[in-house]
Amino acid sequence: MPRSPRRQIVQMGGFPAVKTGGPSPYGDLYYGVMEMSWPWFIALVSASFVAINLVFGTIYALLPGAIGTMEPGSVIDGFFFSVDTLGTVGYGVMAPVTRLGHAIAAVEILIGLFFSATITGLIFARFARPRESLIFSDVAVIGRYLGRRALMIRVASKRSRPLADVTAQMSWLETVHLGDGRTFRRLSELPLVRxxxxxxxxxxxxxxILDDDSPVLTALANANDRFLLTLSISGIDTLLASQSLGGKRYDRETVLIDHEFVDVISEENGTTHLDLRGFHKTVAIAEPVLTIDAS
Incomplete structure (x- = not known):
């Protein structure tokens, strides 16, 4: 019976997609460990620690007399002696007394060095990886900007320290129709004023800025085709000196036409205030700047 093709859920431009076939997503163990959540990571490390010590504890139990003061055949005693050895604790209550016992303990110590170094490196890498420190507006709006129609999205920093060298890229999922009837989709960048x-x-x-012949407007008008807008931001955290990344996607239902964002920045006693309580709020524009023709 033929095996079904491998399926892998990925994040593409902020929305879920599925890859079918190709190499196993578990082939890159390091990437898999970095991608898993902290509870799963802790569970994996704990299970590996227990498994290593259980294997060596069983070996010590099968070698009567190899470990001094250890109860012969006791897997529990062997397990705890293995924990002491793997962690290089060396309480001195139990110790190898034969050459074979010393040889096995030496192998375990070597494995322990690799295990400790690997886990330490993974923990550091997980803490040091780029962090999302941005808030994105729940909706995108089409309104006025310096007298012209424009598509706008608002973003703010959640940190007390600012982000430096911030760059933004806005894209939309464009459907391209070929002359032979075939179609394909691509993420096309939308130029930003800044x-x-x-x-x-x-x-x-x-x-x-939305021109009269903007393909974004055409896509919004076509209710039968999928509309997807993505925004990605990157910058440098000035406290941690590390890269901060973030992204957000918007579909047709989260693009509000003839709306504008409520102002959330004010000046009080010479101090600038940002009120995040109204960060996602919008108001309708009295005079529409755009009419979508769905015919």
């Missing part, structure tokens, strides 16, 4: 920000400490509104 795609870089030297220092992001408060809020930042990303703006894409």
């Amino acid at each position: 795609s870089s920000n030297p220092m992001l400490g408060l809020a930042w509104t990303l703006v894409h």
